[in-house]
Amino acid sequence: MHVETSVVDPVTLEIFRSAMTAIAEEMGAALQRSSYSPNIKERLDFSCALFDAAGRMVAQAAHIPAHLGSMPDSVATAIKVFREFAPGDTVVVNDPFLGGNHLPDITMVSPIFIERDGTPILVGFAANRAHHADVGGISPGSMPIATEIYQEGIIIPPIKLWEGGKLNEAAFALILRNVRTPEERRGDLTAQLAANRTGIRRVQELIARYGLEQYQACCQALLAYAERITRATIAAIPDGVYRFTDYLDDDGVGTEPVPITATVTIAGTEMTVDFTGSAPEQPGSINTVETVTKSGVYYVVRCLMPDDAPMNHGAFVPIHIIAPLGTVVNARPPRPVAGGNVETSQRIVDVVFGALAQALPQVIPAASQGTMNNLTAGGIDPRTGQPFAYYETMGGGMGARPGLDGISGVHVHMSNTMNTPVEAFEFAYPMRITRYALRDGSGGSGAFRGGDGLIREVEFLTEADVTLLTERRRLAPWGLHGGKPGAVGINELHRANGEVIRLSGKARLRVGPGDRLVVQTPGGGGWGTPTAEASTVESA
Numbered sequence: 001m002h003v004e005t006s007v008v009d010p011v012t013l014e015i016f017r018s019a020m021t022a023i024a025e026e027m028g029a030a031l032q033r034s035s036y037s038p039n040i041k042e043r044l045d046f047s048c049a050l051f052d053a054a055g056r057m058v059a060q061a062a063h064i065p066a067h068l069g070s071m072p073d074s075v076a077t078a079i080k081v082f083r084e085f086a087p088g089d090t091v092v093v094n095d096p097f098l099g100g101n102h103l104p105d106i107t108m109v110s111p112i113f114i115e116r117d118g119t120p121i122l123v124g125f126a127a128n129r130a131h132h133a134d135v136g137g138i139s140p141g142s143m144p145i146a147t148e149i150y151q152e153g154i155i156i157p158p159i160k161l162w163e164g165g166k167l168n169e170a171a172f173a174l175i176l177r178n179v180r181t182p183e184e185r186r187g188d189l190t191a192q193l194a195a196n197r198t199g200i201r202r203v204q205e206l207i208a209r210y211g212l213e214q215y216q217a218c219c220q221a222l223l224a225y226a227e228r229i230t231r232a233t234i235a236a237i238p239d240g241v242y243r244f245t246d247y248l249d250d251d252g253v254g255t256e257p258v259p260i261t262a263t264v265t266i267a268g269t270e271m272t273v274d275f276t277g278s279a280p281e282q283p284g285s286i287n288t289v290e291t292v293t294k295s296g297v298y299y300v301v302r303c304l305m306p307d308d309a310p311m312n313h314g315a316f317v318p319i320h321i322i323a324p325l326g327t328v329v330n331a332r333p334p335r336p337v338a339g340g341n342v343e344t345s346q347r348i349v350d351v352v353f354g355a356l357a358q359a360l361p362q363v364i365p366a367a368s369q370g371t372m373n374n375l376t377a378g379g380i381d382p383r384t385g386q387p388f389a390y391y392e393t394m395g396g397g398m399g400a401r402p403g404l405d406g407i408s409g410v411h412v413h414m415s416n417t418m419n420t421p422v423e424a425f426e427f428a429y430p431m432r433i434t435r436y437a438l439r440d441g442s443g444g445s446g447a448f449r450g451g452d453g454l455i456r457e458v459e460f461l462t463e464a465d466v467t468l469l470t471e472r473r474r475l476a477p478w479g480l481h482g483g484k485p486g487a488v489g490i491n492e493l494h495r496a497n498g499e500v501i502r503l504s505g506k507a508r509l510r511v512g513p514g515d516r517l518v519v520q521t522p523g524g525g526g527w528g529t530p531t532a533e534a535s536t537v538e539s540a
Contacts, residue, residue: 008221016210016218017225017310020059023202024048028061031128031195036187039133039391042424043417046130047071048195050203053122055079056313058219065302066101066345066414067129069295072313073099074107075127081158085111087120088165090193093158094135096149096289097333102341103153104131104142104391106189108161110196112203114212123207123215126199128192132185134389136178139467140378141391145252145508146285146336154178162193180378180387226314231269233305234318237359241265244354245277246367248328248347249474251284252339252506257475258282258328260344262351266359273297273352274322275329284506285469287331288340288348293323296348296414300356304363339506342372342393343471345414350477357480362402366450366480366525368412369396371471371489373521377511379464381430390429392420397443397451397486397524399477406451406524409438430461439487439520444476446483446526453489453521460511472522473505483526490520 008016027048035041047063055075077099078091091109094100100107107129113120135142135153142153149155154175161168175189176182207215242264247257261277281287294316301319302311309315323330328344331337350367357364373394381388393415398406411417422433435457443450460466468491476485491503496514503509511517 008218013218013221013225017059017222019206020050021061023199023206024050024059024061026202027126027128027195027199028063030198031130031191034191034194036184036191037133038420038424038428040130040188040191042420043392045417046128048128048199050199051075051125051127052219053124055125056223058124058222058312060311064416065299066292066295066341067105069298070099070101070291071107071127071129073291074129075109075125078109078158082160085122086164087111087113088162089160090162090196091158092156092161094156096337098157099291101292102338103135103137103155105129105341106132106135106156106192108192108196110200112200114204114207116212121212123212124203126196126203128195130188130192131391132188133391134180134378136180139376139508140180140389140465141376141467143338143374143376143391143467143469144285145467145469145506146338147253147283148334149336150334152285152336152338181389222310223312223314226310226312227317229305229309230301230315231318233301234266234271235269237266237356239266239268240359242355242358244351246347246351246354247475248286248344249471249505251282251286252469253282253284258286260329260347260351262355264352264355270318270320271301272320272322275327276322276324279328281326281328281331281335285336285339286344287328287335287337288344289337290323290330292341292345293329293348294321296345297321297352299414300349300352339469342374343469346370346372346471349413361481364480365401365406366399366444366483366527367477367486368399368406368524369453369472369486369522370477371396371522372415373489373519374469375519377431377464377466379462382462383430388429390431393417394454394456394519394521395419396453396489396521397477399524400444400446400448400450400483400527402527403448405449406443408443408452409454410451432459432461433457434459434516439523442487442523444479444484444486444523444526445530446479447528447530448483448526450477450479450483450486450524450526453487453523455518455520457516457518459514459516461513463513464511465508466511466517467508468503468506470505477522477525479525480527482529484530486523486525489522492518494518
């Protein structure tokens with residue numbers, strides 16, 4: 001079904017698009033500056049977007065790909081559950097099976113109203129999603145090696161946490177009572193509210209400038225414009241059926257690789273991505289929900305579009321996704337899903353890129369590191385006597401591209417965060433960064449070399465409960481067209497007594513003062529057959 005086109009001249013449309021994007025970016029600035037946790041304030045692990053009254057995403061900021069492709073489902077759920085809204089309402093939800101990603105990602109949806117003749121008129125929604133450093137569960141940081149979702153943290157169905165501008169004190173208290181760091185959560189949740197209120201004010205100002213009818217016409221035109229660009233992008237891919245399979249190392253409970261298969265069919269201006277053949281849902285937490293699978297596919301298509309192309313509901317229209325229920329890419333409750341959002345989403349991107357590399361051999365890059373290298377830790381901070389909870393993802397090697405080497409030490413694909421600066425890290429937590437460097441030589445060789453991974457070494461100054469949720473520790477990021485794979489990642493624990501323990505990719509452990517965790521992240525794959533000169537240098 002096509003988005004209908006409204007008559008809006010190109011100059012007005014471009015001004016409107018920039019204004020809407022700027023509003024979403026300003027929402028992000030408000031969230032960052034008013035948040036409490038380093039994960040939001042420093043790493044920018046959040047996303048903001050604007051929607052029309054029907055719940056279609058109209059504009060987004062350039063934040064987290066894993067959030068933005070799935071946030072529309074949270075908005076749709078809020079609309080379906082409540083149907084009617086009033087000024088001052090704000091819905092909160094984190095349930096992955098009701099439009100969420102995984103439990104640490106809490107979404108806030110606020111309706112936008114204007115008044116006409118004294119009557120409030122719903123014109124859209126402001127929404128944001130932020131990753132909270134702890135939402136309860138069996139281990140600090142709420143990214144556990146779990147076997148059911150109830151172990152991963154508090155599950156929040158769609159509730160009006162603010163109704164008519166009034167806080168639901170009982171619901172708020174219930175949420176805070178189920179987390180390890182309630183004051184930090186209180187601060188981050190109210191920062192999310194501030195972000196939405198910023199978006200509401202700015203949209204109201206925009207409508208006051210344009211008028212409601214023109215605003216709605218511009219929204220419709222922007223959706224149609226995104227659809228046209230997406231269709232043109234798909235049309236540039238040769239028609240055909242392209243299939244690719246890649247694997248997760250394991251699910252954290254068993255040791256067998258977990259296959260994910262994508263069959264991409266290009267037919268004119270339409271794309272269908274079918275994940276039939278992927279592994280069944282797993283006991284461990286690498287399962288993902290359909291919303292995250294859709295996000296991964298949308299992200300791949302967005303990478304093929306022009307840099308300045310808008311990404312909104314219109315861009316989703318020509319893309320069809322088949323994710324069979326009961327598989328690792330569309331799990332059912334109560335399967336655990338903490339790792340699906342961060343790790344399986346990366347492999348979904350890899351398999352779709354792998355399939356499209358057959359159609360666009362001179363466009364698609366080799367595999368990047370393929371993991372977010374999730375590290376969580378928590379305990380009692382001896383400086384304050386209060387609990388602390390830390391969460392971070394780490395960059396690695398980007399895959400080499402036709403004509404260019406990969407970039408080293410960066411977040412890739414479904415992760416788009418910063419690192420936690422050493423100064424902020426050591427100020428906030430009873431831990432110390434003792435080494436932070438590029439992992440020289442970890443990128444795969446080729447005519448163009450894959451980017452190198454990172455080495456991040458953390459020394460613990462107190463007892464802590466640590467969880468690692470990482471990938472590409474057994475199966476390397478692949479190269480393309482003769483390029484070599486990138487190096488697999490390595491996780492090691494260096495005990496204070498000198499003992500060195502090689503850790504699996506997914507592990508939970510206790511550490512003490514003086515223990516050091518060393519994470520070496522994967523390199524990206526190489527692209528193209530290495531030249532004879534490069535091969536000689538490497539062998540030497």
